[in-house]
Amino acid sequence: METGASFPGRYAPPTSDEARAALAEAARIRASVTALSATPWPAWFATVTTAYVAAFPVVYGGLLADQRWLLPEAAWGTALLIITAVYLVLSAVAARSWRQHTGVALRLDVxxxxxxxxxxxxxxxxxxxxxxxxxxxxxxxxxxxxxxxxAALSVGFHIAFVRLHRKAS
Structure with missing residues (x-):
């Protein structure tokens, strides 16, 4: 039997170029995962969040008004409960859909x-x-x-997140 002969099915070590390419691909994948985990929410949820934080002060103020201001106090209380419940439900939907879409959870710690x-x-x-x-x-x-x-704070925060995402990509 010859030495150095090639045997079918045996593992041949990668060449140095193949090893460098594999390391570069691993670094690209790592950067992509980091970028995805740095994106805290989908754009539609940023819109929902902005609408919620923009409506909250008005609805809360209506609830606290001394006298009937535009609506009865019960209507303001009901509106506050409804918008908060809708926001929380959509928050859960956004988190689940984002996790299914990207494989990472919605995160603010990054x-x-x-x-x-x-x-x-x-x-x-x-x-x-x-x-x-x-x-x-x-x-x-x-x-x-x-x-x-x-609303401006919410939009600004979302823009900052998008920039962070692009920077990490």
């Missing part, structure tokens, strides 16, 4: 803390405080300003 901490503190204040200010002053402009500010 985002820089310098962006998420101020939003985690500021967003609840923007959602709730204007309702109390409206109750004290009777000026609905506070609710409108909070609605615009929360």
């Amino acid at each position: 985002l820089p803390a310098r962006a998420t901490v101020p939003v985690a503190i500021g967003l609840p204040a923007l959602l709730v405080a204007p309702g109390w200010v409206f109750r004290a002053t009777g000026q609905a402009g506070w609710l409108a300003a909070a609605s615009v500010a929360t």
Whole structure:
């Protein structure tokens, strides 16, 4: 039998070019997975989130109004429960569909803390405080300003996520 003869079915070690190509492909796949996990939600859910945070200050302010303001208090309470329930259901749907589509869960922990901490503190204040200010002053402009500010914050956050996704891709 000859030495160095090729045997069918035996593993031949990859050439150095093949090994480099395989490592490059593995790095590309790793970067792709990182990019997918850095994208926290689908675009339709970003739209739903923006609509929810824009409506919340107005509905919450209507619930806190001293007297009947545009609608009875029960209607405001019902509206608040309905929009919150719809938002939570769509949140679950978005998470499940995103996980099925990408193989990764919706995540916020991959985002820089310098962006998420101020939003985690500021967003609840923007959602709730204007309702109390409206109750004290009777000026609905506070609710409108909070609605615009929360919608802008939501859109800005989504744009930042998209940029992070593109940067990681």
